[in-house]
Every structure is written in structure tokens, then in C-alpha cells.
Amino acid sequence: xxxxxxxxxxxxxxxxxxxxxxxxxxxxxxxxxxxxxxxxxxxxxxxxxxxxxxxxxxxxxxxxxxxxxxxxxxxxxxxxxxxxxxxxxxxxxxxxxxxxxxxxxxxxxxxxxxxxxxxxxxxxxxxxxxxxxxxxxxxxxxxxxxxxxxxxxxxxxxxxxxxxxxxxxxxxxxxxxxxxxxxxxxxxxxxxxxxxxxxxxxxxxxxxxxxxxxxxxxxxxxxxxxxxxxxxxxxxxxxxxxxxx
Amino acid sequence: xxxxxxxxxxxxxxxxxxxxxxxxxxxxxxxxxxxxxxxxxxxxxxxxxxxxxxxxxxxxxxxxxxxxxxxxxxxxxxxxxxxxxxxxxxxxxxxxxxxxxxxxxxxxxxxxxxxxxxxxxxxxxxxxxxxxxxxxxxxxxxxxxxxxxxxxxxxxxxxxxxxxxxxxxxxxxxxxxxxxxxxxxxxxxxxxxxxxxxxxxxxxxxxxxxxxxxxxxxxxxxxxxxxxxxxxxxxxxxxxxxxxxxxxxxxxxxxx
Numbered sequence: 001x002x003x004x005x006x007x008x009x010x011x012x013x014x015x016x017x018x019x020x021x022x023x024x025x026x027x028x029x030x031x032x033x034x035x036x037x038x039x040x041x042x043x044x045x046x047x048x049x050x051x052x053x054x055x056x057x058x059x060x061x062x063x064x065x066x067x068x069x070x071x072x073x074x075x076x077x078x079x080x081x082x083x084x085x086x087x088x089x090x091x092x093x094x095x096x097x098x099x100x101x102x103x104x105x106x107x108x109x110x111x112x113x114x115x116x117x118x119x120x121x122x123x124x125x126x127x128x129x130x131x132x133x134x135x136x137x138x139x140x141x142x143x144x145x146x147x148x149x150x151x152x153x154x155x156x157x158x159x160x161x162x163x164x165x166x167x168x169x170x171x172x173x174x175x176x177x178x179x180x181x182x183x184x185x186x187x188x189x190x191x192x193x194x195x196x197x198x199x200x201x202x203x204x205x206x207x208x209x210x211x212x213x214x215x216x217x218x219x220x221x222x223x224x225x226x227x228x229x230x231x232x233x234x235x236x237x238x239x240x241x242x243x244x245x
Numbered sequence: 246x247x248x249x250x251x252x253x254x255x256x257x258x259x260x261x262x263x264x265x266x267x268x269x270x271x272x273x274x275x276x277x278x279x280x281x282x283x284x285x286x287x288x289x290x291x292x293x294x295x296x297x298x299x300x301x302x303x304x305x306x307x308x309x310x311x312x313x314x315x316x317x318x319x320x321x322x323x324x325x326x327x328x329x330x331x332x333x334x335x336x337x338x339x340x341x342x343x344x345x346x347x348x349x350x351x352x353x354x355x356x357x358x359x360x361x362x363x364x365x366x367x368x369x370x371x372x373x374x375x376x377x378x379x380x381x382x383x384x385x386x387x388x389x390x391x392x393x394x395x396x397x398x399x400x401x402x403x404x405x406x407x408x409x410x411x412x413x414x415x416x417x418x419x420x421x422x423x424x425x426x427x428x429x430x431x432x433x434x435x436x437x438x439x440x441x442x443x444x445x446x447x448x449x450x451x452x453x454x455x456x457x458x459x460x461x462x463x464x465x466x467x468x469x470x471x472x473x474x475x476x477x478x479x480x481x482x483x484x485x486x487x488x489x490x491x492x493x494x495x496x497x498x499x500x501x
Contacts, residue, residue, distance in 0.1 A: 081333065098258075
């Protein structure tokens, strides 16, 4: 199976004014195979976003390495990556169409292809009727939809989503879940962090639990249910795991 | 290079959609009309006063826009966290810094050009106008000033807060524009060692006074000799490039 990305012994320590601080993540190792949906679970401040930032090359690991398609993470490797951040703040003076156009141009996508893709994405996230309104007039949920659309603008091989369903209404959540499953069918690889454990349970092939910067357990949701004889939900298992450690 | 220009164009769009520029443009037109109708010292046709005051107003409005707009570029990306989706694309930190610098420069150049056209219309309506070559030199020197100011502001934004950056850049600008000569005379009483140190410091700081064409414009003096004109442009390009390269180096090491 083709390995899409690989995190080996990742440790990140944030320096504060030259003084070495606490370890945000410590000795994390993870890998992701092509076509997988991987759920990254953990309480607030566990190190999920730090891991994602290291994966995107936004922060440099203190120790360990991160690679995508066997190449060290760099701006060039980002051509195959789509990222949806935890906080969906975008340039308020732009419209969704303009923001998708701006990001699409960064990927150097041909104008005709880009125009078509922007229309498709706006249609997919049901923002086609608001496509020419300024983002400053958008609700949190609408911004989240823009955020999801921009992550797909380059038709990425690997999609990294940080709390993607935050602020979405139940129907939009269901639509996003369906879209993720369709992307998986097309061979895309998806890594996402979430608090929505029911979401993770339904769509993830594998999950990892992280707390205080360390991976507690990595498993398949199906295995948890088998282990416990279908008597426990992933949510309950997660609570037990986090509380015990 | 394409990415840098995309980022710069993006910043430029911000100017068009924000009210700051339009407010300053209307304020400038209002003030110029006010001075246009005024008779200075009882002389009805004293166009040089309009040239002097008008040019100062154009420069002040442009400088305020340049410094406040450029100073916000990187901090606002960090504060709103829009920097994360941007850096998760094929954009390096160096490209981001250069893009923001050029964005500030394009924005300042565009707003200054519009302000300058308004100024030229009014000084040509009242009195003698300005020689073409002098007007051209004043325009190019102003662009040089905004290049240097944008570079200084981007550099300070690497380690200063937004308000501290704006204050320090404007202080540096006004200090060098107004007290440049008196600063040198203060050195005369110092010891040789200290004089050497202060001289080095003096020349290392950005010399905004090089670009001041106000008096020359107001009194319609001769144009600046070509070698000085070219030297000032070269000074701007070298100084600004060094500042932006240093900013990139600092930004590469920044914890985001």
C-alpha cells in the first residue's frame, strides 16, 4: 500500500523568548496509507493542531521528521495537499469566488479549469447564491463551507482537516461526511482531527487518540467495537481512555 | 515570482475595498480647494504657497496610508490566522514577506499617484504650474520614499506590535525629515570614538530626507543633477532589498 505521509518520532517544543518551553507533542509516530480516512482525536490542548502544523511545514519539528510522498515537507510538497484550518477566518474584503480564485491561482491552475472548479465547489458547499457577497456578511457555518471549498481547490491527493464540522448545521455536516466518503472512493487520503466522535466512528478507517502530546492508542473503530462486543460506542471508549491516562 | 505578485495584488484589492483611501482622498481634495481659494499674505496669485502646502498634504496622506497599511499586512494575517491556509499552499515564508512588501508598495504608489494627479490639476489651475522634469523627479523620488518606508515598516513588523511599528516608523521619518541637520551638529562636542560611532549609526539609519522635493517644487528650482537622481534610486533599491531580505530571515525563524 502506498504511504502518503509519515510522521516519525515527532517532538515539538515551543520556545518562548529563547527559553525552551513545554513539549507540545512528544515522540509521535504516525503514517497514512493511500485512500484511508484517519481520525485524530484528543481533548483541547492535546497537540492535534501542533501535529497538523508540523505536517504542513508551518512549524519546524524540534526532533523527528515529517514527509509527504517520501519527500521532506516544503512549499513544493503542498501542491498535493488541501488544508482546512480549525478557525475559518478568511479575508473579509473578498467574496467566496474571489478567495477560491486567489488560492487557485497560487496553485497555478489553468484559468478555464479554475473557473469550472470554483463553480463546482461553490455548488457543492451550497454557496453558489452567495458567491459574490463579501465574506464579512457570512455566518460561522458559511465561512466553514468556504474553508472546506478552498481546501479542495487544487483537487488534492491528501486532505488535512482540523475540526471540519465545527459550526455546521446537521444537514451540512451530513453533506460534508458524504463528500469525504466520495473523495475516499476517488482514492483521496483524508486526515482529520475532530471532537465529533460519532462522525469519526462512521467514516474513519483508523483513529489515534492523543493526550498531553503523546499518542495513547492507535486502532480501527471496528476493532474497538469487536473488542467490547459491540457494547461500547467510540465516544465512551474515548472517555475511558482519556480519563484512565 | 508569480506567487509574490499574486500576494501583492491581493493586498492591493484590500485598499480598493477599504474606506481609508477614499476618506484621505476627499480630505485632500477638500483641503486643496480650501487653500486654492485662499490669498496668502495678500498676494492673490501666490501659487508657490499652494505648491508647497499641496505637496505637503499629498505626502502626509500618502505616508500615513503607506505606513498604517503596510504595518498591518503580516500582523493581521497572524491575528486572523489566515496565514495558516496560505502557508499550507505552495507559498514560502520568503514569498509571503516579499508579497506583503510589494503589496504595501503598490498600494502606496497607486494612492500617491491619484493624490499627485489631484495636486497637479490644482497647481496648474492656479499660477505657474511645475516644470515637467521637476514633476517627474518629484514623482520618482516619492515612489522611492514609499519603497523605503514599506521596507522599514515590514522590517519592524517582524518584532514590534502594530502600534509600536507605526509610531516608530513615523517618528523615524519625521525626525530625519526635520532634524537631520541638527543631529549632525550634536556630534561636534563628542569624543572621536563616540563621533565615529554616531556617524556610523547616522549613516546606517534610513535617510528619508533624500527624497524631499518640496522646496525645489515650490520655488521651481532647477532639476536635480542626473548622478544624484540615479544615486538616490540606487540607495533606495539597495537599502530596501537588504531590509526585506533581513525581514525574510527573521520571519523564517518565527514561531507561528
